[in-house]
Amino acid sequence: xxxxxxxxxxxxxxxxxxxxxxxxxxxxxxxxxxxxxxxxxxxxxxxxxxxxxxxxxxxxxxxxxxxxxxxxxxxxxxxxxxxxxxxxxxxxxxxxxxxxxxxxxxxxxxxxxxxxxxxxxxxxxxxxxxxxxxxxxxxxxxxxxxxxxxxxxxx
Amino acid sequence: xxxxxxxxxxxxxxxxxxxxxxxxxxxxxxxxxxxxxxxxxxxxxxxxxxxxxxxxxxxxxxxxxxxxxxxxxxxxxxxxxxxxxxxxxxxxxxxxxxxxxxxxxxxxxxxxxxxxxxxxxxxxxxxxxxxxxxxxxxxxxxxx
Numbered sequence: 001x002x003x004x005x006x007x008x009x010x011x012x013x014x015x016x017x018x019x020x021x022x023x024x025x026x027x028x029x030x031x032x033x034x035x036x037x038x039x040x041x042x043x044x045x046x047x048x049x050x051x052x053x054x055x056x057x058x059x060x061x062x063x064x065x066x067x068x069x070x071x072x073x074x075x076x077x078x079x080x081x082x083x084x085x086x087x088x089x090x091x092x093x094x095x096x097x098x099x100x101x102x103x104x105x106x107x108x109x110x111x112x113x114x115x116x117x118x119x120x121x122x123x124x125x126x127x128x129x130x131x132x133x134x135x136x137x138x139x140x141x142x143x144x145x146x147x148x149x150x151x152x153x154x155x
Numbered sequence: 156x157x158x159x160x161x162x163x164x165x166x167x168x169x170x171x172x173x174x175x176x177x178x179x180x181x182x183x184x185x186x187x188x189x190x191x192x193x194x195x196x197x198x199x200x201x202x203x204x205x206x207x208x209x210x211x212x213x214x215x216x217x218x219x220x221x222x223x224x225x226x227x228x229x230x231x232x233x234x235x236x237x238x239x240x241x242x243x244x245x246x247x248x249x250x251x252x253x254x255x256x257x258x259x260x261x262x263x264x265x266x267x268x269x270x271x272x273x274x275x276x277x278x279x280x281x282x283x284x285x286x287x288x289x290x291x292x293x294x295x296x297x298x299x
Contacts, residue, residue, distance in 0.1 A: 008189065008190070008193055011189055012185075012186055015185060016182055016185060016186070018237070019178075019181055019182065019234060019237055020174075020178060020182075022233075023174050023177060023178060023181065023230070024170070024174050027170040027173050027174045027177075028167055028170035028171070028174075029170075030170065031166040031167065031168075031169040031170035032163055032166030032167060032170070035162045035163075035165050035166035036162055036166070039158065075265070079265065096270065096271075100266070100271050100276070101279075104262075104276065104279070104280055105255060105280075106254075112229060112250075112254055115229055115230070115233060116233070116246070116247075116250040116254075119233050119236060119237070119246065120243060120246040121243070121247040125250075125251065125291065125294070126247065126254070129251070129291070129294075130251065130254060137283075
């Protein structure tokens with residue numbers, strides 16, 4: 001060990017405390033926001049206005065709502081919504097795959113924006129640039145034969 | 156109005172509950188990383204990781220949060236990051252690399268359940284992480 005134990009223990013104590021505080025600063029606002037989004041069906045309303053985004057990304061209109069849920073609130077919520085929706089009105093395999101392409105690059109933007117923002121990252125990059133990257137990659141993927149041939153397949 | 160306050164109350168409660176659960180993982184990671192940082196393994200690890208981290212315009216230390224994040228999640232990455240001092244540009248790059256590829260074992264298992272191919276997905280995410288890391292590292296070097 002290159003440092004004295006006293007110094008190390010001191011660092012551990014103050015560091016642990018700031019880890020706890022930073023985590024609560026992220027989670028409490030996050031959970032309040034998510035609770036509002038769920039209770040007041042906010043994303044359902046927003047997704048109606050965003051349906052036009054489906055076209056460049058090669059998705060059907062119905063795919064936008066689960067995608068929005070996953071992107072804003074996180075993969076767990078997104079996957080839940082996707083499964084629920086798929087039971088009522090099955091989506092094509094292409095929709096599924098493209099939602100996956102987008103959502104695995106960019107999900108839970110409120111959570112990660114807060115988390116990395118509070119811990120010192122540039123929020124504009126972590127949220128804005130990430131959304132843009134996911135959007136561009138999905139637009140390109142939608143035009144590849146690999147995804148196009150899934151259009152008429154069911155999951 | 157009652158719904159409004161209930162929403163805030165429930166949100167706060169859920170936040171505290173999730174926080175407690177996450178801390179059980181984050182604190183041990185943080186403590187291990189601090190120990191690792193002062194151990195004789197660290198200089199050796201830095202030297203090995205330096206060439207790869209240079210791709211992302213990052214110091215060798217950055218390998219610790221990135222690798223931790225691959226196997227745990229964003230919270231693990233942040234906990235590991237807490238052990239070191241990084242610049243804003245470096246934190247942003249680490250964040251982006253980690254956001255593209257994290258919790259690979261857990262999330263690919265979930266993906267398999269919904270019907271996505273686990274192997275392809277893992278490759279896709281790691282490839283995305285490398286490309287995005289190079290791009291953001293360059294961006295951070297120029298603008299931040």
